Amino acid sequence: MHILAFLIRRAAQAMVVMFVISIIGFSIQDNLGDPLRELVGQSVSEAEREALRDELGLNDPFLVQYARFLGNAVQGDLGTSYFFKRPAIEVILDKFPATFELVLGAVFIFVSVSIPAGIYCAIHRDSWLSRIIMTGSIVGISIPVFLTAIFMVWLFGVELGWLPAFGRGDTVTLPWGWDTGFLTWDGISHLILPSITLSSIMLPLFIRLIRAEMLEAMGTDYVRFARAKGLSTWRVRYVHAFRNTLLPVVTVGGLMIGTLIAYTILTETVFQWPGMGFLFLEAVNRVDTPLIIAYIIVVGLIFVVVNTIVDFIYTLINPMVKLPGAKG
Amino acid sequence: MAMLEVQDLHVAFPRGKRDEVEALRGVNLQLEKGERLGVVGESGAGKSMLAFAILNLIAAPGRVSQGRVMFHGQDLLKLSDRKIRGIRGNRISMIFQDPMVTLNPVLTIGTQMIETLKAHRRISDRDARKLCIERLKQVAIPSAESRMDAYPHELSGGLRQRVVIAIALLTDPELIIADEPTTALDVTIQAEIMSLILKLCRENDVALILITHDLGVVAEVTERIMIMYAGLCVEEGPTKQIITAPRHPYTSGLLKALPQNAGRGQRLYQIPGSMPPITALPRGCAYHPRCEFADNGCRTRIPPLQGGVACFNPLKGASS
Ligand SMILES: Nc1ncnc2c1ncn2[C@@H]1O[C@H](COP(=O)(O)OP(=O)(O)OP(=O)(O)O)[C@@H](O)[C@H]1O
Ligand code: SF4
Ligand SMILES: [Mg+2]
Numbered sequence: 001m002h003i004l005a006f007l008i009r010r011a012a013q014a015m016v017v018m019f020v021i022s023i024i025g026f027s028i029q030d031n032l033g034d035p036l037r038e039l040v041g042q043s044v045s046e047a048e049r050e051a052l053r054d055e056l057g058l059n060d061p062f063l064v065q066y067a068r069f070l071g072n073a074v075q076g077d078l079g080t081s082y083f084f085k086r087p088a089i090e091v092i093l094d095k096f097p098a099t100f101e102l103v104l105g106a107v108f109i110f111v112s113v114s115i116p117a118g119i120y121c122a123i124h125r126d127s128w129l130s131r132i133i134m135t136g137s138i139v140g141i142s143i144p145v146f147l148t149a150i151f152m153v154w155l156f157g158v159e160l161g162w163l164p165a166f167g168r169g170d171t172v173t174l175p176w177g178w179d180t181g182f183l184t185w186d187g188i189s190h191l192i193l194p195s196i197t198l199s200s201i202m203l204p205l206f207i208r209l210i211r212a213e214m215l216e217a218m219g220t221d222y223v224r225f226a227r228a229k230g231l232s233t234w235r236v237r238y239v240h241a242f243r244n245t246l247l248p249v250v251t252v253g254g255l256m257i258g259t260l261i262a263y264t265i266l267t268e269t270v271f272q273w274p275g276m277g278f279l280f281l282e283a284v285n286r287v288d289t290p291l292i293i294a295y296i297i298v299v300g301l302i303f304v305v306v307n308t309i310v311d312f313i314y315t316l317i318n319p320m321v322k323l324p325g326a327k328g
Numbered sequence: 329m330a331m332l333e334v335q336d337l338h339v340a341f342p343r344g345k346r347d348e349v350e351a352l353r354g355v356n357l358q359l360e361k362g363e364r365l366g367v368v369g370e371s372g373a374g375k376s377m378l379a380f381a382i383l384n385l386i387a388a389p390g391r392v393s394q395g396r397v398m399f400h401g402q403d404l405l406k407l408s409d410r411k412i413r414g415i416r417g418n419r420i421s422m423i424f425q426d427p428m429v430t431l432n433p434v435l436t437i438g439t440q441m442i443e444t445l446k447a448h449r450r451i452s453d454r455d456a457r458k459l460c461i462e463r464l465k466q467v468a469i470p471s472a473e474s475r476m477d478a479y480p481h482e483l484s485g486g487l488r489q490r491v492v493i494a495i496a497l498l499t500d501p502e503l504i505i506a507d508e509p510t511t512a513l514d515v516t517i518q519a520e521i522m523s524l525i526l527k528l529c530r531e532n533d534v535a536l537i538l539i540t541h542d543l544g545v546v547a548e549v550t551e552r553i554m555i556m557y558a559g560l561c562v563e564e565g566p567t568k569q570i571i572t573a574p575r576h577p578y579t580s581g582l583l584k585a586l587p588q589n590a591g592r593g594q595r596l597y598q599i600p601g602s603m604p605p606i607t608a609l610p611r612g613c614a615y616h617p618r619c620e621f622a623d624n625g626c627r628t629r630i631p632p633l634q635g636g637v638a639c640f641n642p643l644k645g646a647s648s
Contacts, residue, residue, distance in 0.1 A: 226432065318434075
């Protein structure tokens with residue numbers, strides 16, 4: 001019951017957010033060049049253009065155009081891509097699996113590196129390894145992502161030739177039409193460099209966050225009390241101290257997934273990764289307005305969904321927050 | 329042989345690269361089975377250091393730099409990690425000052441109780457739960473069963489301290505070290521919690537080290553008192569003797585400062601000055617800047633603890 005209440009409240013909030021995003025997305029249309037030039041080329045006369053404009057509704061007042069846009073949008077119709085001549089939403093969603101798997105790969109690397117490293121640096125504060133990690137993380141924070149990316153392409157892709165640095169490799173199409181790269185070695189090897197690049201954006205920050213939170217938890221009275229109770233070192237560290245770092249880590253982690261999605265545009269472009277971000281950049285170059293708007297709205301939706309999930313996890317692990325309607 | 333015998337205990341903290349300062353400067357203490365000892369002193373005297381050092385729980389960068397803690401004839405400071413863990417929370421339990429921060433906020437009361445039992449006993453989850461509920465009832469927690477699934481923030485400060493006391497009692501310890509167990513609580517429930525601790529110690533024949541800066545409290549609970557000042561024991565003896573006939577000027581000052589010893593309408597007495605920080609101890613008797621009996625000898629030499637008092641010019645005390 002209470003979970004339902006939570007979801008309803010979140011859905012209402014999500015709708016407000018989506019509404020705002022749709023307005024932003026739609027207003028871009030007005031400010032992005034002339035779609036007719038892309039659509040019909042140079043040879044068409046001005047009168048014919050004007051007629052076409054009328055026909056496409058490009059001369060209607062903003063509000064009318066927006067209402068029409070919104071009406072179509074809620075039915076899943078975000079317009080037809082000028083370039084692909086297919087529904088924009090379809091073009092975007094075709095590329096969704098590629099981006100999703102890239103983000104998943106990045107999150108996987110990110111979680112499996114930052115948590116152990118952060119905990120290690122907190123527990124063995126003065127060891128040489130944690131000094132190296134901490135120094136490295138400062139350096140890491142200050143290097144721009146595209147430099148990391150280009151360096152990795154050059155080193156592993158070109159000089160050493162260990163890993164492919166372009167494209168997605170072999171993919172397998174799953175029954176429901178999802179192209180996955182996880183099922184072939186070629187697909188996975190293509191994923192490695194882009195995932196590392198993408199995760200490197202927040203990895204250093206996160207290692208530092210986990211270390212700081214863990215250090216703080218290790219110094220609390222309840223951890224002292226846990227030791228005074230005679231619990232094992234393992235239990236004191238992980239059940240008592242680390243468990244308490246989860247709240248801030250999940251919160252910041254949720255925010256960072258947003259950043260990470262934003263950086264897929266850059267990563268996908270550098271690695272020619274056929275995902276939504278790469279597509280978006282192409283759409284911008286071609287002034288393919290429906291596609292641009294569709295991208296913004298789909299990404300907005302992803303943000304909202306991710307935030308809801310993070311909120312939900314937060315509520316689950318924080319005993320101080322009770323879901324509305326839950327018995328206290 | 330006494331149950332617990334602390335010998336010449338020193339605790340040091342690093343200062344700068346080479347130097348160290350001492351929070352405990354050689355403390356001795358003896359405790360028999362079932363005996364209750366009060367440790368009294370102003371803030372910063374080293375009372376908590378003593379408590380943690382007994383269980384070898386001094387947190388880095390601090391360390392026990394010298395001394396022994398003999399418990400039934402074995403030195404707790406020399407035990408392996410594994411062995412000392414078998415003593416902590418099992419044969420010697422602790423109660424901390426602030427129950428608001430002693431319990432882990434993200435774990436249920438039940439989890440925090442059962443894990444303590446399981447660390448020391450081979451016991452099934454069901455039996456452990458039953459025993460925990462029984463203990464919660466012993467410390468007079470209403471609807472004990474449902475409290476097992478509660479989180480600490482759902483309980484009041486008084487109830488939390490009762491939970492902490494219940495945890496301390498879970499394993500039938502021989503000694504409980506209570507570090508200012510009522511200071512953080514509401515005044516109205518302080519006496520309640522104190523008498524609960526006293527009652528449980530008496531009933532179960534548990535020895536108690538009660539740390540406080542309130543001489544009034546220990547007078548009612550403990551059999552012996554140890555007065556600490558700047559990392560040293562300055563006076564030690566039976567409660568009655570110390571309360572009625574203190575010999576160290578500091579003890580006498582503490583007694584005079586008790587509200588119940590001030591006459592009606594009189595202003596509360598205060599010992600002039602304050603205790604020096606361990607980083608700036610005066611030469612000689614650390615109390616001399618505040619002492620009305622201080623003489624030149626006091627300013628150069630540290631008075632040894634002799635006949636229960638560490639003072640060159642002790643007060644008369646009881647005319648024995
Ligand atoms: N990490 C530390 N580094 C340096 N000095 C410390 C550290 N922790 C404690 N001390 C010093 O050790 C001395 C003794 O501290 P302790 O906590 O034992 O005092 P206390 O008698 O328990 O006081 P209170 O009544 O405030 O609890 C204090 O002077 C304190 O400043
Ligand atoms: S030794 Fe001297 S200064 Fe210290 S308490 Fe006794 S009389 Fe006072
Ligand atoms: Mg203390």
